[in-house]
Amino acid sequence: xxxxxxxxxxxxxxxxxxxxxxxxxxxxxxxxxxxxxxxxxxxxxxxxxxxxxxxxxxxxxxxxxxxxxxxxxxxxxxxxxxxxxxxxxxxxxxxxxxxxxxxxxxxxxxxxxxxxxxxxxxxxxxxxxxxxxxxxxxxxxxxxxxxxxxxxxxxxxxxxxxxxxxxxxxxxxxxxxxxxxxxxxxxxxxxxxxxxxxxxxxxxxxxxxxxxxxxxxxxxxxxxxxx
Amino acid sequence: xxxxxxxxxxxxxxxxxxxxxxxxxxxxxxxxxxxxxxxxxxxxxxxxxxxxxxxxxxxxxxxxxxxxxxxxxxxx
Numbered sequence: 001x002x003x004x005x006x007x008x009x010x011x012x013x014x015x016x017x018x019x020x021x022x023x024x025x026x027x028x029x030x031x032x033x034x035x036x037x038x039x040x041x042x043x044x045x046x047x048x049x050x051x052x053x054x055x056x057x058x059x060x061x062x063x064x065x066x067x068x069x070x071x072x073x074x075x076x077x078x079x080x081x082x083x084x085x086x087x088x089x090x091x092x093x094x095x096x097x098x099x100x101x102x103x104x105x106x107x108x109x110x111x112x113x114x115x116x117x118x119x120x121x122x123x124x125x126x127x128x129x130x131x132x133x134x135x136x137x138x139x140x141x142x143x144x145x146x147x148x149x150x151x152x153x154x155x156x157x158x159x160x161x162x163x164x165x166x167x168x169x170x171x172x173x174x175x176x177x178x179x180x181x182x183x184x185x186x187x188x189x190x191x192x193x194x195x196x197x198x199x200x201x202x203x204x205x206x207x208x209x210x211x212x213x214x215x216x217x218x219x220x221x222x223x224x225x226x227x
Numbered sequence: 228x229x230x231x232x233x234x235x236x237x238x239x240x241x242x243x244x245x246x247x248x249x250x251x252x253x254x255x256x257x258x259x260x261x262x263x264x265x266x267x268x269x270x271x272x273x274x275x276x277x278x279x280x281x282x283x284x285x286x287x288x289x290x291x292x293x294x295x296x297x298x299x300x301x302x303x
Contacts, residue, residue, distance in 0.1 A: 148285045152281065152284065152285055155288035155289075156288065158295075210277060210281045213274060213281075214281060217278060
């Protein structure tokens with residue numbers, strides 16, 4: 001069986017994230033709660049508060065307790081995976097298997113939280129709402145959630161990376177017309193950073209944010225109304 | 228000849244994205260307008276606008292995907 005090239009970047013990103021989490025855990029254990037947080041501790045606290053507020057505003061307390069850690073992890077992973085193009089890795093999210101797995105996790109979570117909050121009877125009933133023949137439509141809508149979530153992330157990232165490849169080869173051809181130093185892609189060095197900023201950093205942050213926003217609001221939509 | 232037709236088909240596919248672009252701009256315009264009218268609801272409007280833009284973007288992504296399929300699967 002042939003190993004896809006994205007496998008190595010998936011392993012590298014996962015290892016980097018594991019090391020980062022171990023490092024942050026060490027810092028947090030040593031951290032004195034009465035002192036002022038600085039550096040990476042402050043960053044982590046702000047990040048956790050932001051995600052926690054977002055999850056709490058769209059779901060209820062019971063769900064937020066279990067959902068927040070997952071959302072924090074998945075947002076950090078998607079962000080790291082999207083910006084790994086900056087370090088000349090192939091972004092793991094430009095492999096459809098990765099985004100399909102992330103979308104499948106979201107879909108399973110939607111079903112699980114719906115089951116927990118409605119109970120077995122209410123959950124079964126929700127498949128046949130508003131009346132019985134709609135079971136086909138409900139099934140299709142669950143499937144299309146998975147498809148659109150995974151394809152959105154995949155399409156955005158792979159279009160960015162393909163555009164960067166095309167632009168690099170175009171700039172390489174242009175810089176070949178410069179005498180003496182043309183073999184080195186000198187126009188690319190001047191033009192590419194702006195494009196990297198948009199396609200890797202901005203698009204990466206936006207896609208991670210959109211993915212978690214959609215995940216949280218899809219889960220919040222499935223929950224029964226509460227006062 | 229076949230390759231030229233495939234390139235043409237892929238280019239035609241991506242044309243579906245232009246309507247998405249206009250409409251996504253419309254989402255942003257409406258969001259800015261309603262934040263101007265009601266600044267207190269900015270947080271809610273922002274998240275709704277992002278969700279709306281993201282969902283309407285799906286169409287453009289499918290267009291792009293079909294174009295990729297034409298180029299890399301049929302053309303290869």
